[in-house]
Amino acid sequence: MDNNQEPSCQVKFTKLEFGNVRSVVAGSYRQLHCRIIIDSQEQFSFVKESKPERTPFSDREVLVTVSGKATETKAGGGAIGATTAGFSVGASGTYTRAAEEGTSSAIKRVIAKINKQIQYCFVWWGFDIIDHNMQEGGAVFEETERPTATFFFLPNVNKHTSVPKEIDVEIATYWSLIPSLTAGNAGWLHNIVTNRSSVAQYLHLCQMTAFSIPTDLKQNSAHFAVLNVNTTGAGLRVNTNILLPSESVKIKSGVTRKTDTSFDYGNYLS
């Protein structure tokens, strides 16, 4: 970024890990997906560089042949078909295009299928966690898998260019009670049906975090949060009044809610 005239801003994840500490086995959530957004919020910006790239499907075909356990693969079996392969191969190397320059290791580690999209002034990544162990314990991102984005800011009609006051970062992680390998895992279904009171009423939970980093930030900083939720109980009441006023929720991914929290599903699909 040395020779460019435009103001720029680079946000880089230097560590990204998800964790899952359980005291129950069958009725616990597994990581399904995670979504990361880096948002410059500035319409006169463009994304100069962003990594990692989307993973091509062919990469996973390579993976299957390399694994040496090809007899068990479900060739071309759609997104979930590769899950078993991802689980069986060794853990070295990387799977992004960027990796081509770096390592030439033949065995690839696939923990996630990556989708990256650039929309106007922001970049988002969807990491579909396909490795069984990572689903159980939470995904750990290696260096080449961690999101990085560099934004450049263009002058507006007043020839005025500057970096925005804040850059937004959003990390959403999706958890599911449904195991990915349902075959040979019949116990989970019995567990759900028979343990009504001690298994969560919600099959999926999404934890979303959004924070704004001031671009004039000079010192090391932190963002911490602890949330508590009880997801069970025979008499679980969903009280829509617990919803917070939408203006207090800055999170973007489909959660910018209408101020009217009362939901009448009788007539919304006319």
Next chain:
Amino acid sequence: MLTIWISASPILQEVHTVEGATCLIAAGHALLHIEKHRTQIETVFQRHNIKKSQYDARAGFNESCIRDGLGFLQQIYIFTTLSTILATSSLLTELGKILSPFSSVIFTEESSFPLPVYKIDGTIWDWDDFVFKTASKYINRGSTAAMCPTIISYSQTTNDKGDQMDSGTGDGDRENVRKEDSKGSRNKGKERDRDNHDNSGDTPRDGDHDSGHPGNSGDRLNEGSGDPDPEGMATDSPNIMFHITSKIYTNDNLSEPSQEINTVGNLTMRVRSHAILTQNLIKCCIDG
């Protein structure tokens, strides 16, 4: 009982924090629909000689919509311990009618089927059309969603402690002063901003050339906290660490969470503002 805590993260009082919010999201409306229709669901299963101990309903999201990066589609999941159900069984259509307007899936030990989703006029939704018109999609931030996902737990971190943008620690009284200060300087920043705009509009020569004009030093003041970096480079790349934990309780006494979900990480930010480049140019000129 669904219990909500709003936590303020007291451990962080001594640490410089970045403003943000965290929430847990679930399919609240789908669960509400299940709760309201429990007896009807029961009647249907009874009619098909399926005992209450053989099935249960849960609320969730459609997993493909999440995996594909589309958004949230609330969905009802019916689990049965039956080994199979005939795809032609009227159980599926009967359940589909009760569970509509939500999409739903029935799981048996061996397979799963999507149930039909009915419109109010009794016709069946085309899947793509259904997703397009009712899901809470990222693409428009849920603005056309038939229903938004429910926030079941929420935490917000703000910088009201007063040490935002300032180094060092403060005691009570100074904090207030500092807060006022920072507000003041922020306003000043805005004024400068406006001045700059005016300048560049009226006298373009003065405004935003790339070589060391007063207008640009104004820019610099806007960007930074005031004192220019001696190196003239954006050497600051502060670290922002984050640690988010969700404690999930599935027992009534709330003594111990059954699961803890963590998001842990660190990121760095490097900013290069216009004025810094300008300073480089000046430096080059002097050097040369």
